[in-house]
Amino acid sequence: METSPPTPSSGPYETPPGSFHGVVADAIRFWELRRLVYNLVLFGVVVAWVTVTWPHFRPMFVPNSLLLLAILGLIANVCYCAAYFVEIPMQYSALGAIWKRWRWTLWVAGTLLAILLANYWIVDEIYPFVR
Numbered sequence: 001m002e003t004s005p006p007t008p009s010s011g012p013y014e015t016p017p018g019s020f021h022g023v024v025a026d027a028i029r030f031w032e033l034r035r036l037v038y039n040l041v042l043f044g045v046v047v048a049w050v051t052v053t054w055p056h057f058r059p060m061f062v063p064n065s066l067l068l069l070a071i072l073g074l075i076a077n078v079c080y081c082a083a084y085f086v087e088i089p090m091q092y093s094a095l096g097a098i099w100k101r102w103r104w105t106l107w108v109a110g111t112l113l114a115i116l117l118a119n120y121w122i123v124d125e126i127y128p129f130v131r
Contacts, residue, residue, distance in 0.1 A: 023088055023091045023092065024088065026091065026100075027084055027087040027088055027091065030087070030103065031080075031083055031084065031087065031107075034107050035077070035080060037111075038076075038080055038107075038110075038111055038114065039073075039076075039077070041111055041114075041115065042073070042076055042114055042115070042118055045115055045118045045119060045122075046069070046118070046122070049119075049122050049127075053127070056127070060126070068126075072121065076114060076118070079114070080110070080114075082110075083106060083107070083110060086106060087103065087106075090103070
């Protein structure tokens with residue numbers, strides 16, 4: 001008498017690949033691992049500006065200005081969450097498999113846009129007011 005091998009049972013945290021929970025878990029796994037790099041890159045932009053133009057930025061280091069920088073960092077992270085509005089529908093589309101291989105391009109484009117906006121914000125909004 002032959003019996004078929006037992007099928008592995010799914011653990012409590014495993015979900016079927018096409019389920020909403022599985023799609024969201026995959027999106028979180030991809031995007032949140034890269035959020036750290038995103039934040040480090042933007043932090044590097046700020047550090048570069050402060051380092052290169054240090055005498056000019058010295059007056060910027062007061063509690064009100066540091067609070068402004070913290071708020072700008074929070075806004076950058078809220079904007080980072082916009083990727084989920086693209087990610088989840090794309091995973092459900094007919095291009096879902098292709099999307100998973102190429103979604104890093106959205107991350108690179110978004111990070112480059114964030115670098116551009118950070119530089120613009122520093123040059124146009126913060127730099128002129130530092131006396």
